Amino acid sequence: MAVALILLLVAIGSVLFHLYSPWWWTPIATNWAYIDHTINITFWITGFVFVAVIAFMAYCVFRFHHKEGRRADYNPENKKLEWWLSVGTGVGVAAMLAPGLVVWHQFVTVPADATEVEVMGQQWQWSFRLPGKDGRLGTSDVRNIASDNPMGLNRDDPHAQDDVVIENGDLHLQMGKPVKVLLRSVDVLHDFYVPEFRAKMDMVPGMVTYFWITPIRTGTFDVLCAELCGAAHYQMRAKVIVDEEREYHAWLEQQKTFAELSPARAVVKATYQSGGK
Amino acid sequence: MVDIPYDGIAGIPPAEVPEVELYHPRSWWTRYVFSQDAKVIAIQYSLTASAIGLVALVLSWLMRLQLGFPGTFSFIDANQYLQFITMHGMIMVIYLLTALFLGGFGNYLIPLMVGARDMVFPYVNMLSYWVYLLAVLVLASTFFVPGGPTGAGWTLYPPQAILSGTPGQDWGIILMMSSLILFIIGFTMGGLNYVVTVLQARTRGMTLMRLPLTVWGIFTATVMALLAFPALFVASVMLLLDRLLGTSFFMPSLVEMGQLSKYGGGSPLLFQHLFWFFGHPEVYIVALPAFGIVSDLISTHARKNIFGYRMMVWAIVGIGALSFVVWAHHMYVSGMFPQFGYFFATTTLIIAIPTAIKVYNWVLTLWRGDIHLRVPMLFALGFIITFVNGGLTGLFLGNVVVDVPLSDTMFVVAHFHMVMGVAPIMVVLGAIYHWYPKVTGRMLNDLLGKFHFWVTFLGAYLIFFPMHYLGLLGVPRRYFELGDTSFIPSSAHSLNAFISVVALTVGFSQMVFLFNLAWSLFKGEASGGNPWRATTLEWQTPETPPGHGNWGKELPVVYRWAYDYSVPGAAEDFIPQNQPPRATQLVQGAAS
Numbered sequence: 001m002a003v004a005l006i007l008l009l010v011a012i013g014s015v016l017f018h019l020y021s022p023w024w025w026t027p028i029a030t031n032w033a034y035i036d037h038t039i040n041i042t043f044w045i046t047g048f049v050f051v052a053v054i055a056f057m058a059y060c061v062f063r064f065h066h067k068e069g070r071r072a073d074y075n076p077e078n079k080k081l082e083w084w085l086s087v088g089t090g091v092g093v094a095a096m097l098a099p100g101l102v103v104w105h106q107f108v109t110v111p112a113d114a115t116e117v118e119v120m121g122q123q124w125q126w127s128f129r130l131p132g133k134d135g136r137l138g139t140s141d142v143r144n145i146a147s148d149n150p151m152g153l154n155r156d157d158p159h160a161q162d163d164v165v166i167e168n169g170d171l172h173l174q175m176g177k178p179v180k181v182l183l184r185s186v187d188v189l190h191d192f193y194v195p196e197f198r199a200k201m202d203m204v205p206g207m208v209t210y211f212w213i214t215p216i217r218t219g220t221f222d223v224l225c226a227e228l229c230g231a232a233h234y235q236m237r238a239k240v241i242v243d244e245e246r247e248y249h250a251w252l253e254q255q256k257t258f259a260e261l262s263p264a265r266a267v268v269k270a271t272y273q274s275g276g277k
Numbered sequence: 278m279v280d281i282p283y284d285g286i287a288g289i290p291p292a293e294v295p296e297v298e299l300y301h302p303r304s305w306w307t308r309y310v311f312s313q314d315a316k317v318i319a320i321q322y323s324l325t326a327s328a329i330g331l332v333a334l335v336l337s338w339l340m341r342l343q344l345g346f347p348g349t350f351s352f353i354d355a356n357q358y359l360q361f362i363t364m365h366g367m368i369m370v371i372y373l374l375t376a377l378f379l380g381g382f383g384n385y386l387i388p389l390m391v392g393a394r395d396m397v398f399p400y401v402n403m404l405s406y407w408v409y410l411l412a413v414l415v416l417a418s419t420f421f422v423p424g425g426p427t428g429a430g431w432t433l434y435p436p437q438a439i440l441s442g443t444p445g446q447d448w449g450i451i452l453m454m455s456s457l458i459l460f461i462i463g464f465t466m467g468g469l470n471y472v473v474t475v476l477q478a479r480t481r482g483m484t485l486m487r488l489p490l491t492v493w494g495i496f497t498a499t500v501m502a503l504l505a506f507p508a509l510f511v512a513s514v515m516l517l518l519d520r521l522l523g524t525s526f527f528m529p530s531l532v533e534m535g536q537l538s539k540y541g542g543g544s545p546l547l548f549q550h551l552f553w554f555f556g557h558p559e560v561y562i563v564a565l566p567a568f569g570i571v572s573d574l575i576s577t578h579a580r581k582n583i584f585g586y587r588m589m590v591w592a593i594v595g596i597g598a599l600s601f602v603v604w605a606h607h608m609y610v611s612g613m614f615p616q617f618g619y620f621f622a623t624t625t626l627i628i629a630i631p632t633a634i635k636v637y638n639w640v641l642t643l644w645r646g647d648i649h650l651r652v653p654m655l656f657a658l659g660f661i662i663t664f665v666n667g668g669l670t671g672l673f674l675g676n677v678v679v680d681v682p683l684s685d686t687m688f689v690v691a692h693f694h695m696v697m698g699v700a701p702i703m704v705v706l707g708a709i710y711h712w713y714p715k716v717t718g719r720m721l722n723d724l725l726g727k728f729h730f731w732v733t734f735l736g737a738y739l740i741f742f743p744m745h746y747l748g749l750l751g752v753p754r755r756y757f758e759l760g761d762t763s764f765i766p767s768s769a770h771s772l773n774a775f776i777s778v779v780a781l782t783v784g785f786s787q788m789v790f791l792f793n794l795a796w797s798l799f800k801g802e803a804s805g806g807n808p809w810r811a812t813t814l815e816w817q818t819p820e821t822p823p824g825h826g827n828w829g830k831e832l833p834v835v836y837r838w839a840y841d842y843s844v845p846g847a848a849e850d851f852i853p854q855n856q857p858p859r860a861t862q863l864v865q866g867a868a869s
Contacts, residue, residue, distance in 0.1 A: 003650055003658075006735075010662060014742060023746035023772065025682070026764045038679050046669035049633075053640060053665050057658065060643035064579075065650055071850060072581035072843035073645035081641075082585050082634065089633040093672070097626045100676035101619055107678055108615035122532065123442045142530045143537060183612070186532045188437035189545060191610065191685060195751030195764050198682040202612045204545050205436060206529025209612035222762050226610075226685040226753050228430045230442030231356050234756040 004062035011054035015047065029196035029221060029242065030213040031178075034103040036198070042096050049092065107199070110212045114178040117171070120151055121183075121190030121203045124232040126223060127151055128171040132162025132257055142186050142205070148262050152186065161259040164252065170239040171223075174248040178214040193226035194240055202227050215242040299826050300399055313399035314825045315384045318406050320716070322380030325406075326373050329413050333368035336361045338784055345777025347758040355757040356444035359428030362755060363445075364419075366431030367453070370559065371460060372413055374701055378566035379464070379502065380409060382708060383471050383495045385716070389815035390492050392480025392833045392855075394826045396470045405470070408463030415456040422448035430755060432556070435527040435548050439520040441534055454517040461506045461513075471499045480814075482835035486590065487854070489813045489839040490583060493590055494569020497597040498562045504601070505558035512551035519543070549611055553604040560697050561600040565593055567704040568635055571657050573839070574707050575639055577811045578654035579646030580850050582840035585638045592631035592638075599628045609680045618677040625675035629668070636665055647843065647850070651809075652726035656707025659734035660700050666738075667696025670745060685755075688748025691741045699737040706733065706790070713794075714808045718821050719801030725793040729786060736783035740776050747772060810851050813839050817853050 028036060064070070116137055118129040129151060131137045138153055138160020145152040150167055153160040173179055183192055185203035193200045196219075199211040225236035243251060302308035312318065340361050343353045353361075384402070388395050396402045419426035427445035429438035437443050438450055445453075475488075475496045488496075515526040519540075527548040528540035576583040583589060605613060605621045639661055648654065670692040674680045683689065706729070713721050748754075751764055759765055807816040819829040833855040841852040 003655070007658065007662065010735075010738060014666075017743065017746075021743070021746055022766070022768050023743075023750045025749050026751055032682075035678055035682055038676065039673065039682075042673050042676065042679060046672055050665060050669055053636060054662060057640045057643060057661060060640065060646070061648060061650070061658065064643065064646050065648045066580075070647045072579060072647040074582060074843050074845050075584070075645075076582050076840070077585050077587065078641075082588050082637075085637045086630060086634055089630050093626045093629050096672055096676055097622060100622060100678050104618050104622065104678040107681065108618065123534075142532060145532055145537065188440060188442065188531075189434055193685070193753065195682070200681060200684070201610050204612045205531045206544070207546075207612055220763075222764060224753055224762070228359070228434070228437065228755045230437055230440070231359065231428070231444060232442075233359075234355065234758060234760065237760075 001062045001065060003065075004058045007054060007058040007061060011051050011058070015051060018043070018047070026195045027217075028198060029194075029217050029219060030198060030215055032107075032198040032213065034099075034106065038096075038099050038103055041099060045092050045096055107211070110180050110210070111178045114180040114212050116180050116182055117173070118182045118184060119171070119192050119203070121185045121192065121225065121229070121236070122187050123230050124225070124236040125168065126171075126192075126236070126238040128166040128169070129153075130164040130166075130252070130255070131159075132164060134159055134162055137182070138163050138258070140184070145186060153258050155262075161257065163258045164255045165258050165261055166255060170220075170241055172241045172243050172248055172251045173215050175215050175218055175242055175244050178212060180210055180212045183209045183211075188229045189227045190225050190229050190236070191227035193224045194221045195224075196221050197240075200226055218242045218244060299395060301825060311403060313395070313403045315388050315396045315399070315402060316716075316823065316825075318402055319381050319384035321406050322376055322384060322409065325410055325413055326376040326381060329368050329417065330373035330377075332417070333365045333373060334784055334787065336365040336368075338781055340365065341777040341780040343757065345774040356428055357425075358757045359430070359755070360426045360444055360449070363428050363430055363433075364416075364426050368416070369698065370431065370563070371457070372416060374563045374697075374705075375464070375502070375559070376409060377705060378563060378701070379471065379495060379499055380406065380467055382491075382566060382570065383499065384467070385712070386491055386815060387471055387474055387495060388478070389715075389818065389823065389827055390489050390813055391475060391478060392483050392814050392828070392835060393474055393478035394828060394832070397474045397478050398470050401466045402470050405463050405467035408459055408466065412456045412459035412463060415452055415459060419445065419449045419452045419456075422452065424448055427453045432549075432552060433516065434552075435516055435519065435545055436529075436531055436540070439516065439528075440538075450520060451517065454513045454520075457513045458510060458517075461510045464502060464506060468499045468503045471495065472503065480832045480835060483814075483854075486587070487835055487838045489569070490572035490586070490589055490593070491566070491569040491813075493593050494565040494567070494572075497593050498565040501558045501565070501597050501600065502562045505555045505562065507555075508551045509555035512548055512555070516548065546608075546611060546613055549608055549613075550605070553607045554601075556607065557604040558597075558600045560693075561596055563697050563701050565597060567660070567701040568593060570708045571660050571704045572635075572639065572642075573813065574653045574657040574704075574711055575642050576840050576842060577711075577809050578649045578651055578657070579643055580649070580842045581642055581646040582838075582842050583638065584641040584644075585634070586838065586840060588634055589638055592634050595631045596628060596635075599624060599631070603628060603675075606675050606677070606680070609677050610684045622675060622677040626672065629672060629675075632668055636661065636668070651710075652721070652723060652730055653707040653711035653809075655727065655730045655734075656703045656710065659730065660703035660707065663695050663703060663734075663738065663741075664700035666742065667692055667694075667700055671696060682751075683748060685753055686748035687752045687754055688745050690754045691744035691748060694744075695741045699741060703734065706730075709794075711809065712815075713797070714804030714821075715815055715818075716822055717798055717801070718804055719797050720804045720808060721797045721801060722793050725789055729790045729793065732786040732789075733783055736779050736786070739779045740783065743772055744776060807853075810849070812841055812851050812853050814854055817855050 120127040136159045138157040140152045183203040185205045190203040201209045201211045221240045223238040300313045342350050424447045427449035429443050518524040525540045525543035528543040530541040572583050603625045606625045806821040835854045843850045
């Protein structure tokens with residue numbers, strides 16, 4: 001019976017494709033292997049249901065397709081069967097939801113020892129900022145943005161002066177250190193997306209959003225924008241480099257602070273423009 | 278097993294229903310153009326929706342040309358690519374599927390299936406179509422205005438949608454919002470009609486629990502649309518004001534092209550909440566009519582009552598209600614309050630249970646059936662596979678933390694195309710093969726139909742199933758080209774090229790269908806009034822195609838539910854809803 005066979009082949013083909021296709025997730029580079037595990041659990045449960053439903057359907061088509069003299073059964077309901085199927089589905093759903101919620105709890109609970117870095121998106125480039133020696137990021141405001149202050153830092157905030165500002169460069173992170181990535185945009189929605197990190201979050205003008213990760217392997221990773229941000233969305237690229245501690249500090253030493261990047265004259269001008277705020 | 282009574286109103290007197298005052302056409306214009314007959318309006322809706330849908334189909338070819346063979350087609354640039362995806366999405370979701378299911382199938386089937394002469398407000402019904410047509414024309418006009426249509430993505434997220442870094446910022450976005458506002462006005466007129474007609478104009482004996490599931494699906498979807506579209510309406514008005522008058526409903530302080538803009542104090546997330554408060558129910562506004570229709574296709578062509586009718590009705594109603602509390606699962610990575618994740622993941626996964634029940638009941642209807650593998654049934658089977666596939670991947674995206682790596686990738690594109698693109702369109706096509714004989718009095722060509730089914734079903738599956746794995750790999754959506762990206766292997770580009778070739782093939786195979794529709798109109802085999810030997814009222818009309826007023830002198834009286842197929846002891850394997858129990862007994866007597 002050709003139709004039943006084709007239906008069955010669709011299910012079998014899908015499973016074989018899943019098992020043997022070369023396209024699979026990128027090797028993970030952060031602590032979020034939990035997310036991968038949850039996806040795997042979901043694949044197992046949904047894969048089972050998919051094959052079971054289609055195999056049953058294909059069997060019905062094979063066994064009960066019209067022949068001269070066949071007459072269908074008349075059975076409007078089967079309460080017991082319907083309840084069993086509902087309960088079984090509920091159990092399957094719970095088996096996916098429970099680990100999902102547990103991992104979500106971890107995802108939104110930033111460890112206390114996480115250091116902060118800031119990623120700022122604008123059409124169509126990335127900027128990065130790291131806290132300076134004081135370990136704190138200074139305040140910022142989109143109204144402070146000027147050609148010599150592209151990230152809009154607050155010049156009157158002493159915490160801002162020693163912040164490390166990276167324009168048109170790559171971001172380095174230190175292996176094994178939890179980091180809270182603060183996300184900010186000055187124009188439209190963007191999304192800081194590194195596939196190997198698994199974590200991602202939109203950047204929304206007027207808000208600061210975040211996610212946290214602990215890098216678990218060194219390497220260079222592509223940064224893409226994952227939220228449509230206009231004509232050159234697809235060209236909004238940067239790189240994140242995860243270093244061992246020594247290389248990381250060597251890199252950090254070479255970076256310029258906000259105070260070094262903006263001459264004193266600009267401070268006066270900006271104060272004047274922003275009405276002395 | 279509980280037996281549903283089908284002879285509960287045996288003592289009902291014969292119907293003596295005078296023909297209500299209908300606005301009979303007096304000229305060619307009022308018969309074919311400004312007609313108030315729901316069936317004519319249905320055809321107008323369907324043809325308009327299909328016409329604009331063909332535009333969206335062509336846009337999808339252009340997108341696939343770019344994605345499959347980047348750099349080859351110099352006439353497609355990055356701006357146009359964004360305009361193509363935006364218009365493709367908006368047309369398909371709203372102007373094609375919503376309009377076709379509710380305005381098309383709703384108008385044609387509701388009055389016939391509930392045993393009414395027409396919609397209760399025929400004039401408003403006519404107006405609904407003309408406002409819809411205006412909305413479509415305004416939308417189509419954006420292809421010809423300076424700057425072209427908006428390229429903000431069909432979600433139209435501000436601030437991007439109204440700023441100058443996005444194509445179509447000058448005219449495109451303004452006309453898009455205007456068109457949406459018109460669409461919602463037009464829909465509201467039609468929607469009120471469908472709801473009131475189902476509630477008030479059912480014929481004698483047609484209790485709610487005897488309605489065919491098609492009517493339940495369309496009715497529930499319409500109620501949902503009436504509640505959900507207002508959210509899109511206010512969002513559209515507010516975004517239009519932000520764009521035209523410089524208000525800041527959705528616009529915080531921001532920099533536009535290097536300059537501090539005049540905006541300040543608004544919230545981009547507010548738009549997203551409003552959009553998805555509409556947008557998620559919208560998914561089910563498309564899905565529920567498909568659920569209803571496919572139930573009837575399966576039951577009719579398997580010659581078997583739908584399994585678990587009452588559960589099916591409650592599942593439709595339950596899904597409809599639940600779909601209003603799941604919207605923020607589209608916003609897990611939007612930057613909204615993170616604790617929302619627990620709530621919306623839970624509600625989203627709970628909705629899987631009534632949805633799964635529907636799937637079980639469809640396949641259990643096949644069990645011990647007498648399955649006629651005619652074209653509508655083939656499409657119904659294709660629907661089950663694609664819907665199960667797309668529904669299950671929804672469990673990935675609905676489970677908040679699993680969504681984090683997958684959101685905004687091709688996995689999402691594959692998921693929603695499978696579940697609310699391919700699956701509902703399988704039903705639309707199956708339904709056209711099923712009801713074409715009623716609309717025209719002629720059968721569609723069977724051989725062409727089978728060819729159309731296999732190419733469309735297998736092709737669509739080959740397009741969207743592998744696409745999930747591109748998303749799993751991390752390929753982002755809405756990318757004009759992937760460029761030099763280290764984690765994307767060259768094999769992924771080959772897969773993209775393969776998908777494009779299949780997409781073009783499936784697209785062109787629809788021409789076979791269009792040819793079949795046109796050819797069969799004149800040359801198709803005469804169908805008679807009830808070619809599928811179906812039970813529901815639309816097949817029992819005195820004329821085929823039904824005349825204005827549907828029923829001649831007397832309205833039908835309903836004695837039983839819509840699924841009396843293969844009733845034990847009955848001579849025929851179907852008993853129409855309007856067949857009195859006494860007549861059945863006579864037949865039974867004759868049989869025994």
